[in-house]
Amino acid sequence: MSERQHLYLVDGSAYIFRAYHRLPPLTNPEGTPVGAVYGYTTMLWKLADDLDKADGPTHLAVILDKDSTSFRNEIYPEYKAHRPEPPEDLRPQFPLIRDATRAFSLACIEEQGLEADDLIASYARAATRKGWDVTIVSSDKDLMQLIGQCAKEELEPGVESGGCIDMLDTMKSQRIGREEVVEKFGVGPELVGDVLALMGDSVDNVPGIYGIGPKTASKLIQDHGSLAAALDAAPDMKKSKLKERLLEGRAEAELSRVLVTLKEDCDLPQPLEDFALDGVPPEPLAAFLEKQGFTSLLRRLDSGSGSPDRPNNLNPAKPENKRAAASAEGNRQPLPDMPEIDRSAYECVQTMERLEHWIARAMAARLVAVDTETSDLDCMVCDLVGVSLATGPNEACYIPLGHLNADGGGSDMFARPPQQIEKAAALAALKPLLENDAVLKVLHNAKYDLNVLARNGVHVDPIDDTMVISFALDAGRAETGIGGGHGMDELAERHLGHKCLTFKEVCGTGKKAIPFGEVALDKATEYAAEDADVTWRLYRHLKPRLAVEGGTRIYERVDRPTIAAIAGMERHGIKVDRPQLAKLSGEFATETSRLEGEIHALAGEEFTVGSPKQLGDILFDKLGHKGGRKGKSGQYSTDQSVLEKLSADGAEIADKVLEWRQLTKLKSTYTDALQQAINDGTGRVHTSYSLVGAQTGRLSSTDPNLQNIPIRTEIGRQIREAFVAEEGNVLLAADYSQIELRLAAHMADVGPLKDAFANGEDIHNRTAQEMFGTVDRDTRGRAKTINFAILYGISRWGLAGRLGVEPDEAQEMIDTYFKRFPGIQRYIMETLEKVRERGYSETLFGRKTWFPRINSKNPNERSGSERAAINAPIQGTSADIIKRAMARMNPALTAAGLDNVRMLLQVHDELVFELPEADVAQASKVIGEVMAGAAAPAVTLDVPLGVDIGTGHSWGAAH
Incomplete structure (x- = not known):
């Protein structure tokens, strides 16, 4: 125990709700919900482990x-009045969370x-009077009043200097x-309460002063020094909305x-x-973990990993509990025997x-x-700083190539350049290995x-x-954000x-952060070689699961072959017309x-x-429109x-606001942002695609x-007009035609729809005929919807909302649809049954x-999962x-001699290419042909895949 006592006070309530929303529903062997308990336990375990490794607490x-x-x-009385009751499946978990805390032999105070917050404040102040330092484990802004x-x-007798918080x-x-509090609020911790009183808190229903947000509140306290002074100064202010609000809201602010x-x-x-720490006796924790069915945590306790003072003499997890833990963690295979990670075993390679x-x-x-280690997260502008390799557990090295200071901490004139291999020579040596088709290279987020x-x-x-393998196995299972x-x-x-090790631990944060190329080589080696070591271990753990859990097919036939193609698309980028974008930005600004x-x-x-609160008040309170509903924050939804x-x-x-919102979003997201995104080196925009961004497998950019x-x-077309081809080239857009409806016809075995697609009919006309007996603009539009x-x-x-009809009429349409196309209803029911x-x-x-959450007791969660489950197989x-x-x-383009055709973009069901105009017909x-035949031979479809192709100098013209 250190000479100076250090108390850690954990805001457990925040942990509980974070844990509840972090993990899917989970029940213990007795059938009690324990998803939040499991998440809380892992978070508390991680905290204990982190603190043990750092300069941890004594209490x-x-x-x-x-x-x-x-x-x-x-x-x-209205304080926190708008907070909803805890979810039904969370309530029985509160006592178990208290049990979990005590299982760690930690004090649990309420x-x-x-x-x-009041107990934390009181304990913190009592501890500092005893000369103890205090750390509050929380991110609650209210508690920031105590910092510093x-x-x-x-001070208590005998205490020479008080502790700090x-x-x-x-x-x-x-x-x-x-310093961080000042950065967040603009004032010191002693004035945070004054800022909070002005801005209020919709979550806790603290009124504050209407119309005063964080920035205004902060400036008022900065200018006047306190809440009382700001309020007293209001009568002498120039006439303004702010003055009126301060005068009218004084009582609310003081409250x-x-x-x-x-x-x-x-x-x-x-x-x-009583809060003194003296190790964590394993027996109570083991008993708790076993009772709740937390087998993977019990295994960690058994192995002694992840926390201090863990003996290796616990009984193994019971087989009947494994299924529950597996569903929460997506880890159904035993971990291969490997030694614990030892960063001291890594080598810094500094000679050829x-x-x-x-x-x-x-x-x-x-x-x-x-x-690889680089100077920037953008792979198209970064410099290569180093490369790490791993050939087995703890068999890893780091090859620095672009470090500036052997001792770390900066790159000024006094920096001592480290010994490292010249970059060109190192890459020339690595190239035969990295391009050798007899050696498998394993990476995490390989595309980068x-x-x-x-x-x-x-x-x-x-x-x-390994990132894509994990996605092929567990997409949507962990729900970790x-x-x-x-x-x-x-x-x-x-x-x-x-x-x-985290990047922040190695490079620092805020103003003290340094680039990776300025990190000392010993620390850089630990960080970089660990990444390669961990990637190797993850591969040995995850790759065998593909065969056992049926993931090999999707990974080998779909995901893995796509990685290099997407990387190439990102490198090619696409040219945008900066003057055209600037012109559009100006027009949008004028129109908004x-x-x-x-x-x-x-x-x-x-x-x-742009203020939802002010807009809601205008729409429903002032103008009296019907249908206003207030959310948990107490303001109207808009x-x-x-x-x-x-x-x-x-x-x-409402029409005007919808139009205004679309224009402002398009201006900020595209016409302004695209100009900033132009790469100085290539003159093109290089979007980044994620292979794991959407759990259905769709790419996101x-x-x-x-x-x-x-x-x-029309606005969308104007933006697409700004995406252009280089001189002498054109853009080609190839778009799957109604692919999801075609797949639905196949997967649900809907004869009339399959016939319509096979005969090249307009599918919405066919649906209108089947449902309404006639085809015109109105019935076709409804059929399409x-x-x-x-x-x-x-x-x-x-459906009633989309079509502007009564719910009963919408239900009649749904019933008619299912009657005319019974395969669709059968597909929906069978899909939901399988997923449940x-x-x-x-x-x-x-x-x-x-x-x-497909079987959640919460109807909103359950229905949301059901809707997604119906569409997921098709999408x-x-x-x-x-x-x-x-x-x-x-490969197909190369085989046809079309090496100058470049695939640039993938957007939903569309691929965009750039190519010489002379190659358009052949390309x-x-x-x-490639797009129409992409499903075969793995899958034989009962319907043809239609592909619409257009060309033009711009993306808009290609449509």
């Missing part, structure tokens, strides 16, 4: 809310009538001190200041000394002799994990490294990608029980300004059109569906996102998409087919 307690009311409700407080008065945000792995003030003098339910040694090892192994190395003259092949839970760090924790004026005129006053409903009811202002340009509107809506599992109310039973859907190529098969076309395209034939 620790978890602080919880006893119930939803406190003394603040006596002051202001008190009737007090919020967790160092006790100077009322900081925070730890485990979500961001960030320490929060006074809010009382509500946000933390109570720092609560009676302490347990003395601080040692590099040749590693290359020989990789050649002999026939399998090597590879990773392929582009980095290709720009340096090395074309890596053959490859496997961005990236679908397939990032290396996430997979290392989930499957290997290992926490990787005009629309704002018209909206203000219809509203009878000026307001911020999302697109609400505005569309108002528009259908004749509200002209970012930086910039090209997937959401409106398809059939119904055709697509049914495939998304639309409800009677949803197995937990996942499958495409025709075997891609699994998991739906953990996923469509995505699989276009990926197969992309993978086959370059159109090859491209059409």
Whole structure:
């Protein structure tokens, strides 16, 4: 135990809800919901492990809310009034979460009538008076009022200097001190309460002053020094909306200041000394894990990994509990025996002799994990800083190529350049290994490294990608947010029980952050070689699962062949017409300004059109439109569906707002952003495609996102006109025609639809004839809406909203549709039955998409999963087919002598190419044949795949 005591106070309530939303529903052997318990346990375990490895606490307690009311409700009955009741399946988990805390032999504190924040404040202040330092584990802005407080008065006898308080945000792995608070609020922690009182808090229903947001609140406190001073200054301010609001809202602000003030003098339910840490006895924790069926955590405890002082004498997990844990973790195969990761075993390769040694090892192994370190996340602008290799567990090295300082910390004139192999010589030595078709290269997010190395003259092949393998196995299963839970760090924790070094730990954060090329070589080697080591281990764990769990087909026939094709598309990029974009931005700005004026005129006053709260108040309180509904925040919903409903009811202002929103979004997302995205070196825009961004397998694009340009509107066409070909070339757009309807006809075995496609009929005309007995503009339009809506599992109310009819009439249409096309209804019922039973859907190529909440007791979660499950096999098969076309395209073009044809973009069901105008006829034939035959021979379809092809100097003209 260190000489100075350090208390950690964990905001347990925040952990609970994070855990609940992080994982799918899970039950223990007794049938009790335990999804949140499992997530909470893993988070607490990770915290204990992280703190043990760092300069950890001497004392620790978890602080919880006893119930939803406190003394603040006596002051202001509406306090937290809008917070919903906890979900039904979360309530029985609260006692188990307390049991989980005590299973770790940690103090668990809660008190009737007090919020967790007040207990944390009181314990923190008591500890600092004893001379202890305090870290609050939370990201709660209210608790930031305590940061930096160092006790100077009322110190306990014998204490020479008081302790200080900081925070730890485990979500961001960030320490929060006074500097970070000032950066966030513009004021020090002692004035955070004043800012909060002005801006209010819709979640807790703290009123604040209407119309004053965080920026205005911060500036007022900065300018005047306190809330009281700002309010007192209001009468002397110039006439303005702000002055009126300060004068009218003074009472609300003063009330809010009382509500946000933390109570720092609560009676302490347990003395601080009871929080002393003295290891974690394994027996209570083992008993708890076994009772809840958390077999993988029990295995970690048994192996001694992931936390301190864990003996290896626990009983193995019971077989009957394995299924529940597997569904939560997506880890149904035993982890291969491997030694724990030892970063001290890694080698920094600084001579050609040692590099040749590693290359020989990789050649002999026939399998090597590879990773690159770069100066930037953008693979099209970054410099290559180093390469790491791994040939086995703890058999990894880092080859620095672009480091500037052997000791780290900067690149100024006093920096000592490290010994490293000259980049060109190292790459020349690595090239035969990385391009050798007898050696498999394993990468994580291979597309990035392929582009980095290709720009340096090395074309890596053959490859496997652990990120894409994970996606093929577990898409949708983990529900862990961005990236679908397939990032290396996430997979290392989930499957290997290992926490990787983070980039921030190596390079720092904020103003003190340094580029990777300035990191000391010993630290850089630990970080970079660990990535290769972890990739190698993940491959050994995940690749065998493909065969066992039926993922080989989708990975080998669809996903893996696509990786190199997509990397090539990203490198090629597409040219955009900057003057045309600037012209459009100007036109959009003029039009949005005009629309704002018209909206203000219809509203009878000026307001911020982009503010949902102000817009809601105008629409429903002032103008009295019907259909307003308030959400949890207490403000009206003004999302697109609400505005569309108002528009259908004749509200002209809703039309104008919808138009305004579309223009401002298109301006910021495309016409402005695309100009900034032009690469200085190539003069082109290089979007980045994610192979794991959508759980159905569809590609998604970012930086910039090209997937959401409106398809059939004039504005969308104008934006596409700005995507152009180089001089002497044209763009060719090849688009699958109604591919999802064709796949539905095949998968649901719908005879009339299959006949219509086989005969080249207009499918919407055929549907209109079948449903309404006549074909005209109105019935065809309705048939088109119904055709697509049914495939998304639309409800009677949803269809009624789209068609502008009553729900009963919409239900009659759905019934008629199913009667005319019974295969569709059969497909829907069978699909849902399979997903409920197995937990996942499958495409025709075997891609699994998991739906953990398909059997949820929450009707919104369940119905949302059902709608997605109905469409996933169709949309996923469509995505699989276009990926197969992309993978086959370059070889087919090369075989036809069309080496100058470049595939540039994939957007939904469309591929865009750039090519010499003289090659259009021959290329159109090859491209059409590849796309039309992409499903075969793996899948034989009962309907033909139609492909529409157009060309022009711009993408818009090619349509």
